[in-house]
Structures are given as structure tokens and as C-alpha cells.
Amino acid sequence: MNINDKIINLIYSNKLAFLMYPGGTGGEFLSQQISSHCSAFRELPTQKCTFNSEVNRTIIRLPTFFNALHMATPTESSDLALCNNIKNFHLHVNEDINKSVIEADEFLNSHELPALVRVHESISDVYTKANTTKIQITTVEEKVYALICLYIKLSSEKLTESRLLHWARICESRLAENKPTVDIVKKIMLPLIGINKNCTLVHCFFLFDVVKQGKYTVSELTNVASKPLRDLIIEQISSMSKFNIPASQTPRNIEKAACVPFFDLFKENTLRNLYNLPDDTVRSNLIQWHLKNVELFALNGFAITSGPI
Numbered sequence: 001m002n003i004n005d006k007i008i009n010l011i012y013s014n015k016l017a018f019l020m021y022p023g024g025t026g027g028e029f030l031s032q033q034i035s036s037h038c039s040a041f042r043e044l045p046t047q048k049c050t051f052n053s054e055v056n057r058t059i060i061r062l063p064t065f066f067n068a069l070h071m072a073t074p075t076e077s078s079d080l081a082l083c084n085n086i087k088n089f090h091l092h093v094n095e096d097i098n099k100s101v102i103e104a105d106e107f108l109n110s111h112e113l114p115a116l117v118r119v120h121e122s123i124s125d126v127y128t129k130a131n132t133t134k135i136q137i138t139t140v141e142e143k144v145y146a147l148i149c150l151y152i153k154l155s156s157e158k159l160t161e162s163r164l165l166h167w168a169r170i171c172e173s174r175l176a177e178n179k180p181t182v183d184i185v186k187k188i189m190l191p192l193i194g195i196n197k198n199c200t201l202v203h204c205f206f207l208f209d210v211v212k213q214g215k216y217t218v219s220e221l222t223n224v225a226s227k228p229l230r231d232l233i234i235e236q237i238s239s240m241s242k243f244n245i246p247a248s249q250t251p252r253n254i255e256k257a258a259c260v261p262f263f264d265l266f267k268e269n270t271l272r273n274l275y276n277l278p279d280d281t282v283r284s285n286l287i288q289w290h291l292k293n294v295e296l297f298a299l300n301g302f303a304i305t306s307g308p309i
Contacts (some may be wrong), residue, residue, distance in 0.1 A: 002010065004083045006101050011069070011082075011126050015108035016126055017041065021135040024150030025262050026141075029058040029254045029289055030135075031118040033282045042113040057153040062117070064095050065104035071170060079099045082124045094167035127201050133274060134265045136257045141306040142236050142262040148302050149293055150202075151233050157201035161190055167204050182209055199225060206232055230301055266308035267288065 001011075010016075018035070021027030032049050033039045050059045068089035074081035090097040119127070129133075137143050168185040170194070189207055206224050210216045224232070242293060264270050271282050290308055297304060 002113060003087070003097060003101070004080065005084055007083045008079050008126075009105055010065070010101060010108070013108060015114045017114050017116050017129065019116055019126060020121060020132055021118060021136050022121055022146055022262075023146070024146030024153070025135045026286070026289060027118040027120075027135065028060050028287065029156055030265075030282075031116050032058050032060060033139070033285055034118050034271075034275055034277075036291045037277055038116075039278075040113070040276065041116045042111040044115075052153075052156060054142060055153045056155045056296060057156070058306075063100065063103045064090070064093070064105050065100045066117050069117065071164050072124070073120065074124055077125045079126065080081070081218070082122075082126060089170065094141065110270070121135075129258050132258065135265065136259045136261050138261040138262070140202075141304075145293075145304055146262065146298055146309060148233060148300075148304070152293075152300055153297050154201045154205075155229055159199040159201055159204055163173070163201065164204055166187060167201070167208070189225075198229070202229055202232070202285075231301075239243065263308040276279040 017040075019027060019031045032044060035044050037135075044060065046062050050061070051057070054061065065086070068086045071089060072082055072085040074085045078164070085101075086130065087097050090100055137146060164185055168189075203225060207221060210220055210224055258274070260270065260274065266285070266286060270285070271277060272280065275282075287309060294304070294307065
């Protein structure tokens with residue numbers, strides 16, 4: 001069996017279910033909560049989950065294979081495209097894909113119940129209604145909330161040379177057509193870290209967005225790197241309208257995945273019906289997560305006019 005077959009067998013295993021989500025919609029928090037309260041899934045070991053109270057962020061650490069799957073955004077829906085994305089991720093983070101597959105298989109087979117694994121948005125055909133629930137951004141209000149939430153939670157990660165290069169390699173593994181990413185980082189982006197001592201991982205993503213356009217100048221990158229984080233977020237929010245909701249990636253046939261609007265998760269019975277939960281504990285915890293987010297928004301100078309509750 002070649003490595004592609006091993007990857008696909010692992011992903012199609014009945015030991016896996018998926019929660020697909022756009023950044024900022026609480027994917028890690030929800031996957032931890034659902035795993036803890038839904039009898040259909042194994043509960044994640046406490047040592048796999050950490051919580052940063054300063055930014056209200058849950059962090060789940062699973063074997064490297066699942067990080068690769070989490071970050072995989074192939075430009076085609078085929079199994080081969082997904083395999084190539086996963087192999088490229090391992091290559092760029094200097095991990096042995098064969099050992100990674102074995103580690104992931106051992107993790108899945110260490111428990112009789114399947115694991116609920118979170119993944120970012122993808123068009124891959126492996127995600128279907130049978131194995132995936134997708135949190136969907138459907139309104140400008142949801143998009144604004146998610147953007148602010150994402151940026152605040154990532155703002156705690158200060159940008160260093162090693163961190164920037166790490167994300168450049170990941171970006172390169174996800175975008176096969178954008179091979180010069182690491183070279184661009186080394187030649188142009190690295191010097192920009194010194195411009196803004198408060199440069200964060202969010203600045204890194206804004207920089208990559210500029211690079212991904214294909215046309216950029218050093219002055220454009222310098223402008224992004226030097227701006228306060230709040231200014232960058234406000235600029236992006238102000239560019240939105242109800243006619244300009246950034247397209248989300250969805251499995252090829254949208255009906256294949258169970259898609260749920262982000263704010264609908266806060267409604268009574270949505271989560272209970274999706275996961276056959278015994279009570280409203282997960283929804284109650286999600287509401288508390290939201291209320292803490294609102295506090296953080298205010299502390300960072302943001303006010304949302306319309307929220308989930």
C-alpha cells in the first residue's frame with residue numbers, strides 16, 4: 001500500500017468525524033465541547049487541550065497528521081489533491097509522513113469511539129453530510145464577528161523570524177501555485193518584523209494576503225507591517241457590505257455537508273439536534289464564550305451592532 005492509499009484509508013476511517021469552520025467561529029472550542037458532551041464521540045484527553053483565558057482561546061493539540069488535514073485547502077476536490085496537500089505540509093514542517101500516519105492511526109485506534117476533528121474550509125470530496133458539519137458564514141454580521149474574534153485570538157502570538165518562516169512554509173504547502181512564498185519571506189518580509197515591534201501572527205496573514213494577489217510592491221508590504229493591528233482590521237471590515245461577503249469554501253456539492261449558519265449555533269436546540277446532545281450545556285457554554293468575546297471586543301476598541309444573541 002503506497003502512502004496515498006494509507007492517507008485516504010485513514011481519512012475515510014469510521015473513526016473520524018469532522019467539524020469544518022471558518023477562522024473565528026469557535027471551531028476548536030466547539031469541537032472540545034461537543035466531544036465532551038456528545039456520547040457519539042470520544043472525549044479529548046485534557047492534556048490535548050489548553051485554554052488561553054486572556055484571549056478566550058481553546059487550543060487542541062492532536063498528532064501532526066490532523067494538523068496537516070486541518071490546514072489542507074487543496075484547489076481541487078480529488079483525493080489525490082488532498083493527499084498532495086497533506087504530504088506538502090509534512091515536507092515543509094520537516095515531519096516524516098509515514099511516521100505521522102502511523103501515529104494518527106494509533107491515536108484513532110486507541111478508543112472505540114470516533115474522534116471529532118476540526119478542519120478549516122475545504123472543497124475536498126472526503127467531507128460529506130455523513131461525516132461533516134460545516135459552520136457557514138452567511139451574513140456580513142457573522143463575517144465581522146468572526147474576523148474580530150480571529151484577530152484578537154491570534155494577536156497574542158507575537159511574530160518572530162522562526163514563526164514567520166514556519167507560516168510561510170505552511171502557506172507554500174497549501175498553495176502549490178505560490179511556490180516563491182518562502183523566498184519572498186526571507187528577502188522581503190523578515191526585515192519588516194523590525195518595523196513594528198507589536199507585529200503579530202495576524203500581520204503575517206495580512207502580509208500573505210498581499211503576496212497571494214501575485215502583484216505587490218515592497219512599499220505595500222511595508223505599509224501592512226507597520227500598521228497597528230486595529231487599523232488593519234477596521235480597514236477590512238469597512239470594505240465589506242451585504243453584497244460583498246467573501247466566498248467560503250464548501251465541499252463540491254453543498255448538500256453533501258450539513259451546513260449551519262454561524263449565529264444559528266446559538267439558537268435553542270440547534271446544537272442539541274445536530275449532535276443529539278442530552279441537554280443545553282454546550283449551548284450555554286457557547287453563550288458564555290460569546291459574552292467573553294464581547295468583553296474582549298470592547299477592550300480592543302470594537303463594538304458589534306448585531307451579534308448572535
